Amino acid sequence: xxxxxxxxxxxxxxxxxxxxxxxxxxxxxxxxxxxxxxxxxxxxxxxxxxxxxxxxxxxxxxxxxxxxxxxxxxxxxxxxxxxxxxxxxxxxxxxxxxxxxxxxxxxxxxxxxxxxxxxxxxxxxxxxxxxxxxxxxxxxxxxxxxxxxxxxxxxxxxxxxxxxxxxxxxxxxxxxxxxxxxxxxxxxxxxxxxxxxxxxxxxxxxxxxxxxxxxxx
Amino acid sequence: xxxxxxxxxxxxxxxxxxxxxxxxxxxxxxxxxxxxxxxxxxxxxxxxxxxxxxxxxxxxxxxxxxxxxxxxxxxxxxxxxxxxxxxxxxxxxxxxxxxxxxxxxxxxxxxxxxxxxxxxxxxxxxxxxxxxxxxxxxxxxxxxxxxxxxxxxxxxxxxxxxxxxxxxxxxxxxxxxxxxxxxxxxxxxxxxxxxxxxxxxxxxxxxxxxxxxxxxxxxxxxxxxxxxxxxxxxxxxxxxxxxxxxxxxxxxxxxxxxxxxxxxxxxxxxxxxxxxxxxxxxxxxxxxxxxxxxxxxxxxxxxxxxxxxxxxxxxxxxxxxxxxxxxxxxxxxxxxxxxxxxxxxxxxxxxxxxxxxxxxxxxxxxxxxxxxxxxxxxxxxxxxxxxxxxxxxxxxx
Numbered sequence: 001x002x003x004x005x006x007x008x009x010x011x012x013x014x015x016x017x018x019x020x021x022x023x024x025x026x027x028x029x030x031x032x033x034x035x036x037x038x039x040x041x042x043x044x045x046x047x048x049x050x051x052x053x054x055x056x057x058x059x060x061x062x063x064x065x066x067x068x069x070x071x072x073x074x075x076x077x078x079x080x081x082x083x084x085x086x087x088x089x090x091x092x093x094x095x096x097x098x099x100x101x102x103x104x105x106x107x108x109x110x111x112x113x114x115x116x117x118x119x120x121x122x123x124x125x126x127x128x129x130x131x132x133x134x135x136x137x138x139x140x141x142x143x144x145x146x147x148x149x150x151x152x153x154x155x156x157x158x159x160x161x162x163x164x165x166x167x168x169x170x171x172x173x174x175x176x177x178x179x180x181x182x183x184x185x186x187x188x189x190x191x192x193x194x195x196x197x198x199x200x201x202x203x204x205x206x207x208x209x210x211x212x213x214x215x216x217x
Numbered sequence: 218x219x220x221x222x223x224x225x226x227x228x229x230x231x232x233x234x235x236x237x238x239x240x241x242x243x244x245x246x247x248x249x250x251x252x253x254x255x256x257x258x259x260x261x262x263x264x265x266x267x268x269x270x271x272x273x274x275x276x277x278x279x280x281x282x283x284x285x286x287x288x289x290x291x292x293x294x295x296x297x298x299x300x301x302x303x304x305x306x307x308x309x310x311x312x313x314x315x316x317x318x319x320x321x322x323x324x325x326x327x328x329x330x331x332x333x334x335x336x337x338x339x340x341x342x343x344x345x346x347x348x349x350x351x352x353x354x355x356x357x358x359x360x361x362x363x364x365x366x367x368x369x370x371x372x373x374x375x376x377x378x379x380x381x382x383x384x385x386x387x388x389x390x391x392x393x394x395x396x397x398x399x400x401x402x403x404x405x406x407x408x409x410x411x412x413x414x415x416x417x418x419x420x421x422x423x424x425x426x427x428x429x430x431x432x433x434x435x436x437x438x439x440x441x442x443x444x445x446x447x448x449x450x451x452x453x454x455x456x457x458x459x460x461x462x463x464x465x466x467x468x469x470x471x472x473x474x475x476x477x478x479x480x481x482x483x484x485x486x487x488x489x490x491x492x493x494x495x496x497x498x499x500x501x502x503x504x505x506x507x508x509x510x511x512x513x514x515x516x517x518x519x520x521x522x523x524x525x526x527x528x529x530x531x532x533x534x535x536x537x538x539x540x541x542x543x544x545x546x547x548x549x550x551x552x553x554x555x556x557x558x559x560x561x562x563x564x565x566x567x568x569x570x571x572x573x574x575x576x577x578x579x580x581x582x583x584x585x586x587x588x589x590x591x592x593x594x595x596x597x598x599x600x601x602x603x604x605x606x607x608x609x610x611x612x613x614x
Binding site: 060 | 545573576601602604
């Protein structure tokens, strides 16, 4: 089994005033109270704990790193060690109201298959990811000719677990390709603010640092 | 007691290795002719009795009971000193006031399994029809039989639903069996270092152990009680073999290496020249003082027969269908008797059944026996899981 370093930004890199990551706050707002949730790539369980506290969900988690799993279980969360690419196949159809992939899709080997699996297992899939179309990343490539290393994506190209970056537009296209419907989309700019829904995709794609999508079949 | 009867009794106590078989120091639940134990072998065991211990207090609505299931050669002294060896309870590091299984909060029940030799009916017990020890006339006991007996004991306490069932190795098999046989009666389950079936390799090791016992001329086809003998040599060899499977190559090397025992150089003899030999011989010798050889045959057989999926068309997930129990599985990275893959197979089945499951693999080089040792990460997982389950059950204060 490969051991990846954590693909997600740490809580310090994207912190909101309440001490939770902005994208976690947004996800928590999107989840209906009391629903059944599977968090794929749940890390140390921060989102699951937030969802239990704020939304009283019946939450489960899958995490690649054993250290993360053990931390979750010690915190009383239902979490197993597993791999998004390999282990989703064991879950039956429609077993969750939401399957969440938070800051993890870019670290999977087969994003398309994983996305299809999320929509098989869950009635809805919530996916958050760093937007590779963000202006700072484009600038890094265009002006410096270097692979971007940002506060949000701190690893160099040779040791990043993030092997499948995409832009917001790329993601929308993938969703279309697998026949998913985009129910909600949110983008967060570099200062951690939600961007207005009225702005065009191109604007989001340029200034959205992170995106959160709710998909359904 | 007449002199002759006293002599027979003394001989039996001697042959069985300890008097706990006939005269347990612990509380005992007697089940008479009207309450037979229905065995998988198709026979009834009756009358029979269960020796057990409890720790902590049962609360008013009887919702705080934790059943602890012991392993192959364990007993019901999980949190108090063994009357045979005087050593602390085998899980006293986990069970007690303020410990992960907190006896200030929970009522812990631990019983000796059917077929055992610490007071619950087993092969050394007297068969009513003959007035002699059962020996091999005791039907083969299965894990499900053990669990069925535990259910009868739990019913005696008037407990409808167990808050948790916890156990490692053969104890973990009982935990799994509980969740399948009585799915509505188990709120939380913690199967540790175990599997949903005994592997071919594990059956093989058990068979080596049994053959060692049976090859001992003092075994007398299981009738050694009446012969006044004990197959200690065979049982010791069985234990030595089994003990190796409880450790790991790395831990053995770390502990003993190729170090010599009480000598500077090789003696060109077959004494216990290496420290590991001396250690194993000691393990074998101390084991026979506390365990009945026939019980060893029955316990190993029970594990061999264990295969949950067999009753569900070979699909383990079907066994857990609709389960409301909260599971927490624990495995140890260096355990080659019940490797992590065995636990993972159970996890996948539970996922497929949409059950609630946590799964922790603890990184350690101490092998299968890790579940009996101080492993902080293991304790934290148990503590976190049980505390969360207690909150969900409304037990937290």
